[in-house]
Amino acid sequence: MKIAVIGTGYVGLVTGTCLAETGNEVLCIDINEDKVQQMQQGEVPIYEPHLDVLFERNIKAGRLTFSTSLEEGLEHGDIIFLALPTPEDEDGSADLSYVLGVAKEIGQKIQSYKVIVDKSTVPVGTADKVTEVISSETNVDFDVVSNPEFLREGFAVDDFLKPERIVIGSESEKAINLMKKLYKPFVRSGNPIIVMDERSAELTKYAANSFLATKITFMNEIANFCEKVGANVDKVRMGMGTDSRIGKRFLFPGIGYGGSCFPKDVKALHKSGIDVGHHFDILNAVIKVNDVQKKILIPRIESHFNGDIKGETFAVWGLAFKPETDDIREAPALYIIEDLLQKGANIQVFDPEAMPNVKRKFGEQLTYALNKYDAANNADALIICTEWSIFRTPDFNKLKTLLKAPVIFDGRNLFEVEDMQNEGFTYYSIGRKT
Numbered sequence: 001m002k003i004a005v006i007g008t009g010y011v012g013l014v015t016g017t018c019l020a021e022t023g024n025e026v027l028c029i030d031i032n033e034d035k036v037q038q039m040q041q042g043e044v045p046i047y048e049p050h051l052d053v054l055f056e057r058n059i060k061a062g063r064l065t066f067s068t069s070l071e072e073g074l075e076h077g078d079i080i081f082l083a084l085p086t087p088e089d090e091d092g093s094a095d096l097s098y099v100l101g102v103a104k105e106i107g108q109k110i111q112s113y114k115v116i117v118d119k120s121t122v123p124v125g126t127a128d129k130v131t132e133v134i135s136s137e138t139n140v141d142f143d144v145v146s147n148p149e150f151l152r153e154g155f156a157v158d159d160f161l162k163p164e165r166i167v168i169g170s171e172s173e174k175a176i177n178l179m180k181k182l183y184k185p186f187v188r189s190g191n192p193i194i195v196m197d198e199r200s201a202e203l204t205k206y207a208a209n210s211f212l213a214t215k216i217t218f219m220n221e222i223a224n225f226c227e228k229v230g231a232n233v234d235k236v237r238m239g240m241g242t243d244s245r246i247g248k249r250f251l252f253p254g255i256g257y258g259g260s261c262f263p264k265d266v267k268a269l270h271k272s273g274i275d276v277g278h279h280f281d282i283l284n285a286v287i288k289v290n291d292v293q294k295k296i297l298i299p300r301i302e303s304h305f306n307g308d309i310k311g312e313t314f315a316v317w318g319l320a321f322k323p324e325t326d327d328i329r330e331a332p333a334l335y336i337i338e339d340l341l342q343k344g345a346n347i348q349v350f351d352p353e354a355m356p357n358v359k360r361k362f363g364e365q366l367t368y369a370l371n372k373y374d375a376a377n378n379a380d381a382l383i384i385c386t387e388w389s390i391f392r393t394p395d396f397n398k399l400k401t402l403l404k405a406p407v408i409f410d411g412r413n414l415f416e417v418e419d420m421q422n423e424g425f426t427y428y429s430i431g432r433k434t
């Protein structure tokens with residue numbers, strides 16, 4: 001099939017590349033000329049595991065091409081994916097100006113029947129708005145489909161190629177059949193393609209992300225309570241997670257959820273509620289609890305240093321909002337670093353992928369280490385913010401000789417409390433005894 005993908009952010013790029021992988025001819029459109037040139041030369045503009053291999057293979061095969069022209073995209077594609085940014089507005093709602101701007105241009109340039117697919121996370125009612133905007137510009141027949149993505153950064157390629165489900169929001173038989181044909185190769189295992197109306201599809205995405213954010217936040221509250229009553233959250237998590245109604249995943253407590261999706265989507269759903277007079281009290285609580293959780297280590301750090309951290313040096317391992325990505329959007333590490341800097345501390349950081357992004361944000365305020373040990377050199381304590389695999393089995397003896405004192409604040413519970421005591425560390429973690 002012939003596909004155009006408008007917008008080559010992480011969703012657009014993964015979608016375009018994976019659709020090319022099953023033999024479709026995919027043209028990716030972006031307004032950023034430099035980025036398009038870079039991609040034409042075979043360079044992947046983001047870090048996403050396994051994407052480079054597929055990217056190269058499909059460019060070589062001539063199935064994956066790039067352009068800055070929306071008109072070309074419209075000529076090429078029978079299905080036009082919109083994978084555009086929907087940033088957070090000042091009031092927490094999703095800003096639809098990119099989506100509706102492109103919809104208007106599509107209306108002005110469309111020549112024949114197209115299926116326009118909303119792939120971005122968009123508020124309920126957006127498919128109707130897109131339809132309205134296009135219709136106001138043209139009489140050409142078209143359908144708008146809501147097809148939310150459920151890709152996790154770091155696992156996006158795998159998630160796209162082997163989805164647990166595909167959600168298609170449309171009431172047009174013609175569009176539904178085209179979409180089913182497109183996705184058939186991805187659900188050979190028998191996973192479902194769930195067809196529903198556009199509004200339900202749009203809400204499914206927000207409800208799924210908000211539920212997962214709530215699940216994590218609930219566990220964070222349980223962890224904080226565990227500390228007060230002397231329970232161990234790891235044991236509680238296992239005891240709960242083995243109940244299949246609860247499930248084992250997304251029960252890991254830590255220093256809060258971050259990233260480009262959960263924080264934005266929870267706030268947007270909360271705001272959509274307010275707009276129609278529905279108060280999502282539960283989401284209000286999730287937002288509040290997570291804001292506190294992101295800085296939960298700060299009072300512990302301050303109390304360990306008797307209330308004064310001015311002039312102390314901290315090593316920070318992990319800056320990305322989660323492992324296997326260079327994405328630092330809403331990363332808890334940034335909140336911690338900002339707070340410590342404000343209080344006069346020195347910070348030595350290391351992350352396997354996110355260092356360039358952090359350097360762009362903090363510049364010379366931080367010391368950028370070459371590796372995890374380099375970051376720990378002469379530091380008064382180590383703070384762990386992201387659970388990258390390379391942090392899981394450090395040489396503790398080496399770490400002890402590098403750190404001025406054997407103190408670790410672990411925001412991701414990488415180690416067993418008992419092991420750390422045996423290794424001679426003062427070890428603070430989440431939801432467990434120190």
Ligand code: UGA
Pocket residue numbers: 121149150151152153154209212216249250251252253254255256257258259260261262321322
């Ligand atoms: C999330 C969803 O998982 C995807 O299904 C969705 O498609 C995507 O948002 C999106 O809307 O585009 P992502 O933001 O890449 O994916 O990352 P997750 O793996 O879901 O992690 C989100 C945050 O929750 C991270 O900060 C992570 O550290 C935190 N988390 C996750 C926990 O604190 N505990 C857990 O048990 C799991």
